[in-house]
Amino acid sequence: MKLSDCYNFSDFRKLAKKKLPSPIFHYIDGAADDEITYRRNTSAFDDVDLVPNVLRGVENVDLSTTIFGKKLDLPFYLAPTALQRLFHYDGERAVGKAAQKFNTMFGVSALATVSVEEISSMIDTPKMFQFYFHKDRGLNDSCLERAKAAKFDVMALTVDTITGGNRERDLRTGFTSPPKLTLSSLFSFATKPMWGINYLTRGKFELPHLQDYVKEGTSTNTSIGNYFSTMLDQSMNWNDAEKLCSQWGGHFALKGVMSVEDAKRAVDIGCTGIMVSNHGGRQLDGSRSPFDQLAEIVDAVGDKLDVICEGGIHRGTHILKALSIGAKACSGGRLYLYALAAAGQAGVERALDQYRKELERDMKLMGCTKISDLNRDNLKFRNK
Amino acid sequence: MNLKDCHNFNDFRKLAKKKLPSPIFHYIDGGADDEITLKRNTSSFDKCDLIPNVLAGVNKPDLSTTIFGRKIDMPIFLSPTAMQRLYDPEGDKASARAAEKFGTMYGMSTMATTSIEEIANVSSGPKLFQLYIHKDKSLTDDLIERCKRANFDGLCLTVDTIVAGNRERDYKTGFTTPPKLTLKSLIEFGIKPKWVLNYFINRKFELANVKHITDKGTNITKSVIDYVNEQYDPQMNWNDAEYCIKKWNGPFALKGVMSVEDAKKAIDIGCTAIIISNHGGRQLDGSISPFDQLKNISDAVGDKLEIILDGGVRRGTHILKAIAAGAKACSFGKMFLFSLAAGGQAGVERALQNIHDELKRNMLLMGCKNLKELNQSKIIYRK
Ligand SMILES: Cc1cc2nc3c(=O)[nH]c(=O)nc-3n(C[C@H](O)[C@H](O)[C@H](O)COP(=O)(O)O)c2cc1C
Ligand SMILES: Cc1cc2nc3c(=O)[nH]c(=O)nc-3n(C[C@H](O)[C@H](O)[C@H](O)COP(=O)(O)O)c2cc1C
Numbered sequence: 001m002k003l004s005d006c007y008n009f010s011d012f013r014k015l016a017k018k019k020l021p022s023p024i025f026h027y028i029d030g031a032a033d034d035e036i037t038y039r040r041n042t043s044a045f046d047d048v049d050l051v052p053n054v055l056r057g058v059e060n061v062d063l064s065t066t067i068f069g070k071k072l073d074l075p076f077y078l079a080p081t082a083l084q085r086l087f088h089y090d091g092e093r094a095v096g097k098a099a100q101k102f103n104t105m106f107g108v109s110a111l112a113t114v115s116v117e118e119i120s121s122m123i124d125t126p127k128m129f130q131f132y133f134h135k136d137r138g139l140n141d142s143c144l145e146r147a148k149a150a151k152f153d154v155m156a157l158t159v160d161t162i163t164g165g166n167r168e169r170d171l172r173t174g175f176t177s178p179p180k181l182t183l184s185s186l187f188s189f190a191t192k193p194m195w196g197i198n199y200l201t202r203g204k205f206e207l208p209h210l211q212d213y214v215k216e217g218t219s220t221n222t223s224i225g226n227y228f229s230t231m232l233d234q235s236m237n238w239n240d241a242e243k244l245c246s247q248w249g250g251h252f253a254l255k256g257v258m259s260v261e262d263a264k265r266a267v268d269i270g271c272t273g274i275m276v277s278n279h280g281g282r283q284l285d286g287s288r289s290p291f292d293q294l295a296e297i298v299d300a301v302g303d304k305l306d307v308i309c310e311g312g313i314h315r316g317t318h319i320l321k322a323l324s325i326g327a328k329a330c331s332g333g334r335l336y337l338y339a340l341a342a343a344g345q346a347g348v349e350r351a352l353d354q355y356r357k358e359l360e361r362d363m364k365l366m367g368c369t370k371i372s373d374l375n376r377d378n379l380k381f382r383n384k
Numbered sequence: 385m386n387l388k389d390c391h392n393f394n395d396f397r398k399l400a401k402k403k404l405p406s407p408i409f410h411y412i413d414g415g416a417d418d419e420i421t422l423k424r425n426t427s428s429f430d431k432c433d434l435i436p437n438v439l440a441g442v443n444k445p446d447l448s449t450t451i452f453g454r455k456i457d458m459p460i461f462l463s464p465t466a467m468q469r470l471y472d473p474e475g476d477k478a479s480a481r482a483a484e485k486f487g488t489m490y491g492m493s494t495m496a497t498t499s500i501e502e503i504a505n506v507s508s509g510p511k512l513f514q515l516y517i518h519k520d521k522s523l524t525d526d527l528i529e530r531c532k533r534a535n536f537d538g539l540c541l542t543v544d545t546i547v548a549g550n551r552e553r554d555y556k557t558g559f560t561t562p563p564k565l566t567l568k569s570l571i572e573f574g575i576k577p578k579w580v581l582n583y584f585i586n587r588k589f590e591l592a593n594v595k596h597i598t599d600k601g602t603n604i605t606k607s608v609i610d611y612v613n614e615q616y617d618p619q620m621n622w623n624d625a626e627y628c629i630k631k632w633n634g635p636f637a638l639k640g641v642m643s644v645e646d647a648k649k650a651i652d653i654g655c656t657a658i659i660i661s662n663h664g665g666r667q668l669d670g671s672i673s674p675f676d677q678l679k680n681i682s683d684a685v686g687d688k689l690e691i692i693l694d695g696g697v698r699r700g701t702h703i704l705k706a707i708a709a710g711a712k713a714c715s716f717g718k719m720f721l722f723s724l725a726a727g728g729q730a731g732v733e734r735a736l737q738n739i740h741d742e743l744k745r746n747m748l749l750m751g752c753k754n755l756k757e758l759n760q761s762k763i764i765y766r767k
Contacts, residue, residue: 033392033699033742036430113612159438163748166741168391234748237441259435286750288433288764383767 003343003350009314009335012351016087016341021175021192021247023088025088028337030169031281037289038281044289045315048321049380053367061363062370063356067306067329068154068251068273070126073103074356075371076319076330079275079310080107080130080156081257085114087329087341089202094345095336098127102352108158109333110143111227115208122148128154130255132161133240135233139213142248155248157241158257164228165283168206242269253308257285263301273306273328280311287324291322295376298326314356320366324374387727387734393719395697395733400471403575405580407557407589412721414553415665421673422665423697428673432705433764436716440751447743449755451690451713452538452657454510457487457742459755460703462492462732463664463694464514464540464639465716469498470708471725473586477506478729479720484509486736487530489537491640491715494527499592504534512538516545516650517624519617523594528631530593538588539632541625544640548612549667620691626653637692640667641678647685657712664717675706679760682710700742708758 006012009164017025031038078099085091092114099106100123107128116129129147132141147155169175199205207214216233233240242248245252253273254266266274276290278299290311298307306329309322313332322330339351368374390396401409415422447458462483469475476498485488487509487629492503500513513531517524531539545720553559557572574582583589617624629636637657638650650658660674660681676696682691693711697703723735754759 033701040430040433160436160749162438162442163745164750165749168743171391172389235441235443236439238439241439254438257438259437262438265439284434284436284701284746285699286429286432286434286705286746287749288435292433292764292766293435 003347006339006342006347006350012338012342012347013334013344015259017266019192019195020087020282020341021195023170023175023235024195025341026169026173027083027167027175028087028334028341030167031285032165032167032283033285035285036063037278037285037287040289041278041281041291042314042318043313044291044312045318045321048291048383049382050317050321050324050366051363051378051380052070052365052376056367056369057370058367060369061360063359063363065310065323065329065371067105068126068253069127070105070153072105072126072329074353075323075359076313076332077105077126077128077334077336078107079277079331079333080109080112080128081333081337082109082111083207084109084337084340085202085205086199087337088344089198090344091340093122095340095348096123096125098336098348098352098359099123101349104352104357105154110150110209111207112209113205113207116147116152120152127152128156128253131155131157132231133157133233133236133242133244134213134231136213136231137383139210139301142213144244145272148248148250154251154253154273155244156253156255156273157244157333158255158279159236159241160258160277160279161228161232162228162234162236163281165269166285171275210329238265238269245270253306255310257297258290260296260300263270263297263307267301267304271305271322273308274301275308275310275331276309277310291318291325292323294322294325294327302326316355316362319355319359320362320374321379323371324376324378326376377379386753390723390731390734391738393722395609396726396731397524398718399727400722401742403576403579404471404725405576407554407559407572407726408579409551410557411551411559412471412718414551416549416551417669419665419669421662421669422672424673425662425665425675426698426702428675428744429702429705430695430765432675432709433766434484434701434705434708435762435764436749437751437762440753442748442751442753445744445747445752446754447549447740447747449590449707451489451692452510452637454489456489456510456713458743459707459711459713459714460739461489461510461512461713462491462745463661463715464493464496464512464542465717465721466493466495467497467591468721468724469586469589470583472728472731473582473723474728475724476503478480479724479732480507480509482729482732482736483507483621484719485733486740488529488727489715491540492536494504494593495591497589500527500534500536504536507536512540515539515541515628517541517620517628518594518615519605520615521617522762523618524628525631527593528628532632532634538635538637538657539628540590540637540639540657541628542639542663543620543625544642544661544667545616546618546620547616548609549663550669551609551666551727554572554609602640621652622649625655629654637647637664637690641673641681642674644680647681647689652690655689657690657692658764659692659694659715664695675702675709678706678711679765681742686710698709700727701741703743704746704758705738705763707755708760708763710760742760 255275309327339347430728480490693706723731
């Protein structure tokens, strides 16, 4: 199997599985507890049917949308995800360049393995910095100032990781970052020699946004779950978010809002967007899927800030369904991460191109030429 | 595989399967008929979504609740289950000690293999006694008196076992207590020599609470199914339940209530609690799952008695959903029985620790400071 055999989400996933040492594959692929929410994030789309209109003259389709004051050529963007150089040695460099090529937004995690400075010198496509609220206020200020200096367009504060989720696959594989070599992981790493060679020869693995603030050999050396539980400030509250929002002074979003009540409060503290998200099912299993919850939130705050539907997206039609309900855009992690692991920048570009083609084709089949043509009349809910 | 590889229900179950002779494993694992209800008890939780609140500034969530007049440190306790010494040589003692360590309640079955008095000696933690009404009525008075003397906190009367359920796995494996050694079972027991050894070198196996009244207690040569059908009183009715309540004169529950109507009657006869349960899917297959029925019952009677949800609970989030729907606490059987079989007291402690950690983590992720904040506004049922 190679890149040219990848036509959809599960093809990229399969190829990524072949290329990655298993602890790393399962770190991407896994979710919390029984992964019920993870599966529901995608299957929720199946409970809604698209109702097309015919004979509309749909030769030219415009997929662009505007979020956070920036026009994107695609109605979805790349959600911030940690540790990308573990998945492919180019990591964020590959993903950022692919985002630039398709003129969509690139989300950069606080746990990125390439610095905000390097990313902004490399691409000028819209950029979002994803912020984790640490106990160490110096670290918080440093992240914020650096993202500001690097001219990032949006700051997104992640609010659904107040403690680490129960990722049982990681418990079994012993996933840590940087990879810890146990006997069973050693075996898995040994069976993927290319990954190992690249990991050792393509530049040191580091977390540039944190490293000045973590003592040698301590926190970055532990699992991601430990990072959440030990370095992040669990007492984070609405005041902290409000302060950050004004300290940033630009477009500011909360990432991981699921209740209508919280969405309204986000408006009150000055947010210009929210990501309706459960972190790809990686945190609270049993929690509602973003798509199931989307309509209520759009109805409450859709006219006051940009509502992004994030997670579970495997197809162009999933995006069309979310946009029809009223999301301004969608975003996803795994939809480009497997492609990154499968083939670096070329992989991400192939994935993005396929989503673009799917969106264009499906817009035509729906009888729509621009995103604003989509509305709830396009949808029928099976259970309502 | 060993105990430290056990992170969830399936892991404990797998390890228990390795350690137990198969008739015993299947006695725990099995349900009635086609086991539809058994499966639904757990899958019904998946049709309900949690809605978290963010930025709530919760540092240390309080997991405590009060049932049967006792405060427990987390809203999950051990359902009363029969014959625990078949699963681990220490049996009920191991369970009771583990429960006490985690500040929660241990439930003792009438069919326990350790006596009321012995358990009172090893644990001063919260204790619930589960009553079956035998045809021999003097047994009921005797058990209630002994529970009083042993300072049990609550009593529950199981009302869903008027006859034995159709546990087809037990027919196939020939499960009896004490284990009857047929050629087939001999082979099965023979490949778990450690279990057999424990069984023979430890104290004699008996139904410690009833042995002095019924000789069946020391030597049930027939199956559990036959025991239930021969010994329990199928005429049991609301008057008998009321009799027990008066006699006990303390916190009292009916275990196995499934209809709103019966829940209301339970209030009328003086119950302080009900345990919504279908006996873990071991009795009437096709009956509604406790979680599917919880909201209806709690909307009707939740302000008048304590509701305990029993059956299908495997995860911290299942418990949070039940609390949000109106339960005061949950109880589980198989979850801790498999951990008991997998690792004795240490096994049960690990299972309780896992559940405790899940509860705490998930309260943080829900943004809830205490169980009162978990109400029906935090859940949405999907169709
Ligand atoms: C491997 C991986 C790493 C992630 N790292 C982060 C992170 O560092 N910060 C963050 O806010 N979200 C992180 N996320 C969550 C994503 O931003 C996004 O919410 C999620 O991937 C959406 O679900 P999807 O993968 O089904 O599209 C991560 C997700 C994955 C799969
Ligand atoms: C092996 C086993 C033995 C049981 N014995 C009794 C019993 O003696 N008395 C009783 O009221 N319930 C008994 N139960 C039912 C439990 O109290 C409880 O209702 C049931 O296990 C809950 O379902 P769960 O196993 O899915 O948690 C037993 C259950 C099992 C699995």
